[in-house]
Amino acid sequence: MIVSKTIIKNNMQSGMSPAEAFAAANRQLCEQNDANMFVTAWMCMFEISTGKTIYVNAGHNPPVVQQNGEYRYMKNKSGFILAGMDMTMYKEYEFVLDDGDALYLYTDGVTESENIAHEIFGEERLLKTLADGGGLTVKSMVNRLAGSVQYEYVNGRNSLIIRKNI
Numbered sequence: 001m002i003v004s005k006t007i008i009k010n011n012m013q014s015g016m017s018p019a020e021a022f023a024a025a026n027r028q029l030c031e032q033n034d035a036n037m038f039v040t041a042w043m044c045m046f047e048i049s050t051g052k053t054i055y056v057n058a059g060h061n062p063p064v065v066q067q068n069g070e071y072r073y074m075k076n077k078s079g080f081i082l083a084g085m086d087m088t089m090y091k092e093y094e095f096v097l098d099d100g101d102a103l104y105l106y107t108d109g110v111t112e113s114e115n116i117a118h119e120i121f122g123e124e125r126l127l128k129t130l131a132d133g134g135g136l137t138v139k140s141m142v143n144r145l146a147g148s149v150q151y152e153y154v155n156g157r158n159s160l161i162i163r164k165n166i
Helices: 002-013 018-030 123-132 138-153
Strands: 041-046 052-058 064-067 070-073 093-096 102-104
Touching: 002 018, 002 041, 018 041, 018 052, 064 123, 070 123, 123 138
Parallel strands: none
Antiparallel strands: 041 052, 052 093, 064 070, 064 102
16 A cells, blocks of 8 residues: 555646546556465545636545535546556546535444444445534544544444454
């Protein structure tokens, strides 16, 4: 994951578009990938003055968008994972974030956290946790979400445990 992040960052800093950066990173990650490892990634470029947001998705979970107090999963178009097939091309998509809107990215380690009874935290619980914390600062919202997963799935009444970490 760290290698992928570094390659994508370097590609973007060299002037590539998001789709080009993902395609080039994918080719590099496919080289000598004998362990068949892969990574999912979601990246966007946000223009502050207009709210225009251009994104690329390589098999990652769809972000949560908050608009007008409503939290919903973004209707996300996804490309193939990184390091899966060396000639994969990625496509850019765009949307607009207005003043007061928010975009929440998360890993599957949140939604797939599992307790001892094999119940997962889940996508609906993620939406509810975010909605119940409406109006919080970004740091407070992250702490609220991490605390919710930690409390409910680690220190809960039934000695619950997390299978994956966020």
